Amino acid sequence: MRPRKIAPFLPDEEATLRAAARQKAAALNQHVLGYGDLAEAEWAAAKIAAPDLPAMRRYRLERIRAELKRRDYAGMLLYDPVNIRYATDSTNMQLWVAHNPTRHCFVATDGPVVLFDYFSCEHLSDHSGVVDEVRPAVSWMYLYGGELSGERVKRWAGPIADLVKAHGGGNKRLAVDHLNPEGVSELAHLGISVQNGEAVMEEARLIKSPNEILAMRRAIVACEAAMAEMQKALKPGISENELWAELHRGNITRGGEWIETRLLSSGPRTNPWFQECSSRKIEQGDLIAFDTDLIGPYGFCADLSRTWLCGDGEPSAEQRELHAIAVDQIACNIELIRPGLSFRQLVEQSKVPPPDCYPARYGVLYHGVGLADEYPTLPHASDWTADTPDGVLESGMVVCVESYVGRLGGHEGVKIEEQVLVTATGSETLSAYPLSLTA
Numbered sequence: 001m002r003p004r005k006i007a008p009f010l011p012d013e014e015a016t017l018r019a020a021a022r023q024k025a026a027a028l029n030q031h032v033l034g035y036g037d038l039a040e041a042e043w044a045a046a047k048i049a050a051p052d053l054p055a056m057r058r059y060r061l062e063r064i065r066a067e068l069k070r071r072d073y074a075g076m077l078l079y080d081p082v083n084i085r086y087a088t089d090s091t092n093m094q095l096w097v098a099h100n101p102t103r104h105c106f107v108a109t110d111g112p113v114v115l116f117d118y119f120s121c122e123h124l125s126d127h128s129g130v131v132d133e134v135r136p137a138v139s140w141m142y143l144y145g146g147e148l149s150g151e152r153v154k155r156w157a158g159p160i161a162d163l164v165k166a167h168g169g170g171n172k173r174l175a176v177d178h179l180n181p182e183g184v185s186e187l188a189h190l191g192i193s194v195q196n197g198e199a200v201m202e203e204a205r206l207i208k209s210p211n212e213i214l215a216m217r218r219a220i221v222a223c224e225a226a227m228a229e230m231q232k233a234l235k236p237g238i239s240e241n242e243l244w245a246e247l248h249r250g251n252i253t254r255g256g257e258w259i260e261t262r263l264l265s266s267g268p269r270t271n272p273w274f275q276e277c278s279s280r281k282i283e284q285g286d287l288i289a290f291d292t293d294l295i296g297p298y299g300f301c302a303d304l305s306r307t308w309l310c311g312d313g314e315p316s317a318e319q320r321e322l323h324a325i326a327v328d329q330i331a332c333n334i335e336l337i338r339p340g341l342s343f344r345q346l347v348e349q350s351k352v353p354p355p356d357c358y359p360a361r362y363g364v365l366y367h368g369v370g371l372a373d374e375y376p377t378l379p380h381a382s383d384w385t386a387d388t389p390d391g392v393l394e395s396g397m398v399v400c401v402e403s404y405v406g407r408l409g410g411h412e413g414v415k416i417e418e419q420v421l422v423t424a425t426g427s428e429t430l431s432a433y434p435l436s437l438t439a
Contacts, residue, residue, distance in 0.1 A: 021123075022122055022123045022126070023123075025123035026123040026126035026127065029123065029124060029126070029127055030091075030255070031089070031090070031091070031127050032127050034255075035222075035254060035255035035297050036253075036254070036255060038253060038254060039218075039222055039254040039255055039297060042221055042222065042225050042254070043218050043221060046217075046221045048214060048217045048218050048221060049214060050214070051211040051212070051214040051215045051218075051298070052211050053089065053211070054129050055209075055211055056089075056209060056211035056212055056215065057088075057089050057128060057129060057130045058130065059209040059211070059212075060086050060087065060089075060204070060209075061087065061107070061113070061130050063204040063205075063207070064076060064086075064087055064107055064200065064201070064204045065107070065109055065110075066204075067200045067203050067204045068107070068109040068175060068200060069109055071175070071195075071199075071200060072171065072173060073109060073171070073173045073174065073175045073195060073197075073200070074108070074109055074164050074167065074168030074169070074171040074172060074173055074174055075106055075107055075108040075109050075111070075163070075164060075167065075168065075174055075175070076106070076107040076109075076174070076175045076176070076177075076197055076200060076201075077104060077105070077106055077160060077174055077175070077176045077177070077179070077197070078104060078105045078106075078107065078176075078177050078197075078201070079101050079103075079104050079176075079177055079178045079179065080098070080177045080178055080201075081094045081095075081097050081098050081103070082094075082299075082371050082372050083105075083177050083201045084103065084104075084105045084115075085299045085371055086201065086204070086205055086371055087105055087107055087113065087130075088105060088113065088115060088125055088128050088130060088131050089127075089128045089130070089299075090115070090124055090125035090127070090128050090131065091124070091257070091299070092117060092118055092121055092124050093118070094257060094258065095258055097118070100139075100141065100143065101139060101141055101178075101180075102118050102137055102139040102141075102144075103115075103116065103117055103118055103137055104116045104137060106160065106163050108163065108167040108168075109167075109168075109171075110167060110169065111163075111166070111167030112132035112133060112163075112167070113130055113131050113132050113133075114131075114132065114133045114134075114135060114163060115131045115133070115134045115135070116134075116135050116136065116137035116138070116159075117134055117135075117136070117137055118137060119136060119137075121134075122134045135159070138152060138155050138156040138159075139152070139156075140152035140153040140155075140156050140182070140183075149182070150182065153182045153183060153186050154186060156183070156186075157183065157186040157187050157189075157190055158190070160174075160187065160192070161187060161190035161191065161192050164192050165191075172191055172192050172193055173193045173195055174187065174192050174193065174194055174195065175195050175196070175197030175200045176194050176195070176196070176197050177197045177198055177200075177201055179194065202374060202375040203375075205370050205371065205374055205375075206368065206374070206375060206394075206396075206397060207394060207395075207396040207397060208370060208396050208397070208398055208421075209396075212300075212370070213396075213398075213421060215297070215298035215300050216298075216300045216301075216302075216370075216398065216419075216430065217430060218296075218297055218298065218300075219256070219294075219296035219297050219298055219300035219301070219302045220296075220302045220304070220419060220430050220431055220432075222250075222251065222254040222255070222256060222296050222297050222302070223251065223256070223292055223294050223296050223302030223304060224302075224304070224431070224432065224433045225250060225254065226246070226247050226249070226250025226251050226253075226254065226256075226294075227247065227250075227292070227304070227306065227433055228433075229246055229247075229249075229250045230243060230246040230247045230250065231308060231439055232439075233246045234282070234288060234308060234310055235282075235310070235311075236281075236282060236283055236284040236310055236311050237281055237282070238281070238282055239278075239279050239280060239281050239282070240264055240265065240266055240269075240277035240278050240279070240280050240282060240288075241277050241278065241279055243264065243277070243282065243288070244262060244264045244277040244290070247259065247290075247292065247294070251294055251296055254296070254297060255296075255297045256294060256295065256296035256297055257295040257296065257299060258294075258295050259292070259293055259294050259295070260293040260294075260295065260372070261276065261291065261293040262276035262277045263275075263276060263277075263290060263291040263293060263415075264276070264277040264288070264289070264290035264291075265277065265278075265288070265289060265290075266280060266282040266283075266286045266287065266288040266289075266310070267280075267282070267283060267286035267287065267288075267411075267412065268411055268412065270287050270288075270289045270307075270406065270412045270413045270414075270415070271360065271406035271407070271410050271411060271412050271413035272360055272406065272413070273289075273360070273362065273404045273406065273413055273415060277290075282310050283310065284310060284311035284313065285309070285310065285311055285313055285316075286309075286310045286311075286412075287307055287308070287309060287310075287319055287412045287413075287414065287437075288307070288308050288309075288310055289305070289306075289307040289308075289413065289414060289415040290305060290306065290307075290415070291303070291304075291305040291415060291417060292304045292305070295371070295372065299371050300370065300371060301369050301370065301371060301372050301373065302419065302431075303369050303373065303400045303417060303419060304417055304418065304419060304431050304433065305402075305415040305416050305417035306415075306416065306433060306435070307323060307326070307414040307415055307416060307437065308437060308438070308439070309437045309438050315437050315438070318411075318412070319412065319414075319437065320437070322357075322405050322406065322407075322412065322413065322414045323405075323414045323437050325353060325354065325357065325405045325414075326353075326403040326404070326405040326414040326415070326416045327416060327435050328351070329351045329352070329353065329403045329405070330401055330403050330416050330417075330418055330435075332350075332351040333350045333351055333365060333366070333401050333403075334401050334418060334420055334427060334429060336349050336350060337393065337399065337401075337420055337422060337426065337427035338393065338422070338425070338426045338427065339392075339393050339394055339395045339422055339423075339424065339425075339426075340392060340393065341392070341393045342390055342391065342392050342393075343376055343378050343389070343390050343391045343392070343393070344384070344390045346365075346366065346378065346393065347365060347366075347378050347379065347380065347381050347384060348381050350365050350366075350380075350381070352365075352380055352381075353403070353404075353405050356407050356408060357405050357406060357407050357408070359408045360404070360406045360407070360408050360410075360413065361380060361404060362402045362403060362404035362415075363379070363383075364377050364378055364379050364380075364402055365378050365379065365380055365401070365402060366378040366399045366400065366401055366402065367399065367400050367402070368397065368398065368399055368400075369398050369399065369400050369419060370398060373400075376389065376391055393422050394422060395422055395423055395424045396421075396422065397421075397422040398419065398420065398421050398422070398430070399419075399420055399422065400417055400418065400419050400420070401417065401418045401420055402417050403415070403416045403417070416435060418431050419431045
């Protein structure tokens, strides 16, 4: 191709220019460029090797296809950006597409992975090695289709149905994670039976490969480095919002992606739990409690909670007692984790807050975690109902162990959460940030 500066556009050059632009953009994709010197230096200091990403991507695709085959589905249609990340290890405006369905992916049980991406975004998945084809997505939400959305859904459904028929071997059962009723009806009109695919993806994501664990370890190291910067910034007079921004800054600096909640509160706002951060100025002697809920490098969740004392004074007797109760509960409940134990057994053996704190307890004792919060979610024994699913802990699962301790009607409360790997012989706590109230 001849050098061009401000030469007029020539129609016969379009294909060449498009190919060159895609190649350039693919080489500059964030997932190709990596996470930067700061993150890499911290991971080297922690002696955490880099994950083999091609192997990790193949493992994930194999997990999805094994589950599809087990449930007798021809394939899977994904809309949830976290599920698309799991299947393709590609991203595109993750939070925006979570509520604007403009990106979807078809995974054949026996056949190709076809990514239907946002306009002119073909380059965003060229690094993955598992996407066989990229097509422009047809979005039929009202934002684009208005009162003609019913016509657009027909244009969307045809290619999906064609893929199922071409690669399903006569099987027309399609698993889908999220889909509006119009899409279900139109696919049914074309002979495709839509099935709820949530279970497919949750079961696929349940057992992590060694490479996924390496990536998760790195995400946790990055999160904890950002937590340290946050704790350093904690001074009387800083607002909750300003303090929370330090965690977000530290995550983004290290190549992390987003934070799913704003769960940080101080002083009287720590009891009851679940206040999101505000303009309140943190005062000397306040407890400050938070839950990171952070999607970090490699798209992995680092879901940790700590409670700190603001200022250089000593905690009160009440603050020390609440913190000690939470720390003890977490330690006892981690000690129980081992492969082969049923969810129900784990819950029934778990330590819970004392009676004056129990009414204000956290909603769950344990929950799965990976690219986000995942299956299973295990309530307290008193909250177990007939429709609470049981199961068995397996090596390779990762769970978060939760505790909130605050007296009913009390002034303050303590939130602690740890991230724990189920191993072949027991468990390993992946998070390492100190549990102490003070720095």
